[in-house]
Amino acid sequence: MRKQTNYLKGLRVLFAILFFIPILLYFVDFTGKLPQGLHTLLHLQLVPAILGGMIGILIFQLLLALVFGRIYCSVICPAGVFQDIINRLFCIGKKKRKGSMRFSYHKPLNLFRYILLGITVLLALVGITELVVWLDPYSNFGRIAANLFRPLVIWGNNILAGWLMAFDNYTLYHVTIKSVMLSGVIAGLVALLVFVLMVVFRGRFFCNTLCPVGGLLSLVSRYSFFRISFDESVCNTCGSCERSCKAEAIDSKNMAVDTSRCVDCFNCTSTCPKGGLKYRFNPPFKKAKKEEEAVADPQSRRTFLATGMTVTASLPIVAQAGRRMRHRNTNGDQENWGPVTPPGSIDLERFKDVCTGCHICVVKCPTQILKPAGLEYGFDYLLRPHVSYKTNYCNYECTVCGDVCPVHAIKTLTPEEKKVTQVGIATFIIDRCIVNTEGTDCGACSEHCPTQAVHMIPFEGTLTIPKVEPELCIGCGGCESICPVNPHRAIIVKANNVHQVAQLPPEEEVKEFEIDDFGF
């Protein structure tokens, strides 16, 4: 008997590693050497799947939970596995009683968790995704990996690269970090702190109170077909299972397991010396057993329904408030121009509604121009990526951000589509331009323009000055990034709140040139 249960835990750990390590590496990889196909792992994440409208994945995950319980939380969710790792690290060098066996049964905070889930869902429905952004486990993990782990890895790389360089070895190269912003670091630190505190004191408390995915799955896993339950003939109520349960879901005195909170980690089955807990086919419809009643008491179900009704009734008010909040002034002078959103995000409002701020696009952008926003574009753009042309620009044929976005908040574009996706328009301010103010040649902007939407026209004498053809401009920021005028540049991309289609540069005929003289 014990052999079989150990095998389950081993399998759980193995699968968790198989999911977690690639996702972690994908987030910290700064070389672009990992296969891009790895982003498929991100598409399995529930919140992105729901927001991205990927019904198939949602149904699959719900079915998985209905049949096997919340395997998702122990295997697929990187934040779940990450919390297990924190727990593991915490237990190092501690006696069992203070370490791996430190937990005890607590009543579920059903009222709290389902109200929170309800509010989160309702707000998201009316387009206020703040709570989703803050609570989504995957995005929180993403922010920790992108803003804390990745810089550490890059620093390590830079030290090694410097060392190898002395031996003329350039396999590693120095990387400058430009896309780590204060807002992202704070978000990552807060998430890390929350995870650590909750894990240390209450195990999977996050997953069973705050997490919207945990909440959603718990509604299904209550009725899961395969579940952990007591074998009353063997159990001597020693309580070791209860102390090993990080979800605090085992009430050993009453021999009851709360499957709404159980994350199928199988620690209990492998801890029990008697084999008194079994993971087996035991669907609730087979027989309404004692343990089921003990946990899911009718009181909590009634409160849950009542809360649900109240929240639903308040929907119109919330929607109204949401709409007011979202209609910010996006015009005005250039210091107040709205954010440039990544190519493929289609429309600022849509983007805000869908993006969960996981920062995978920030991490994967080869020129590091995608940066997590602070409060400069308002509270409702916090942690979303915006395009900053301060140091670099968007590569003409690059479509990486859209390729990797698990929510499709940034739509996948073909290179052909990308080349005509106008995220903004370069705005030339002649009063600041070197050619005008200093009377010397420059042309850096036109030099960097891939479509020649910014081109040089005759000015005074032999001088030439830039001119913008708005219909050709795609807002890639080549011009803005290189403009030498400080601190306010003479050419700035003004965001299109709704992305437009630019014209392709006119095709020119390829001519043959025959020359037979050097000309000197």
Next chain:
Amino acid sequence: MKRRDFLRTSAVAGAALTLNFDGLQAALATNTMSVESAPDMVAIMGGEPAAMLDKALEAIGGINQYIKKGQKVVIKPNIGWDRTPELAGNTNPELIKALVKKCLNAGASKVTVFDHTCDDWQKCYKTSGIAAAVESAGGLIVPADVEKYYKEVSIPNGVNIKSAKIHEALLEADVWFNVPILKNHGGAKLSCAMKNYMGIVWDRRIFHSNDLHQCIADICTWHKKPALNIVDAYRIMHQNGPQGKSAADVATIKSLLVSPNIVEIDTAALGLFNQVKKLEMEAVGHIGKGQTLKLGSTDLSKMNIKRIKI
């Protein structure tokens, strides 16, 4: 012996060892004086890049005249853009490959190639075909995208630029070759040997904001001059430079220029450019400013130019 004396002596001894008496010996052996001295510049037309390089270097006296055994060599092409060789945004990779090989054959201990690119450096190195060319020839292509690779040097003869951060590979090199491609340029009007210097420095925006032409001329006064400027004009970009939009911007004129003098080679390159597109000398201000800074003459009439057609 003091350390300084020792170093000085060995430097002199080293220099003496490198003196080349082949010409004298040959003259003595035949007891005749060679009438034809090495030309100031070689211009060649009509061949493939490697073949033209071969002939041009031979005509100017052979690469061994510029590289001594064990020296560290840097080749500085233009690799500014994420463009394939056909679009003439970057120096021809076949030319670079042939040159790396020649340097190694001449006894160079190490041949390093870099450019401070405009587009993403890895994309530029790869798409241009230059990374592959250098590696296959046995050279070393190194990154130049991070400020830490650059060290501050003084440019005492500069007018607007008095100091600049230059890539350390170049600072450490014994010999370097400046290998631009001939292009139209929106700001500098012509991008050739002098303009190619902008790829050895870290902060280019300073150039643009302090009279681009003067700054280009200034940086060319840096004391460490290239042994040779080798202008790739196999394909030239005659419009929409320096990045170009399409093949319509390219003229294939299968030419190559070689000269140790940067003002003279850019003057000649401008003449060649004018065979395809009209461009006034006055517009390309940095060439004239180079002459003012005594980097060379824009008057090619007194020069010994060897013109070769294949």
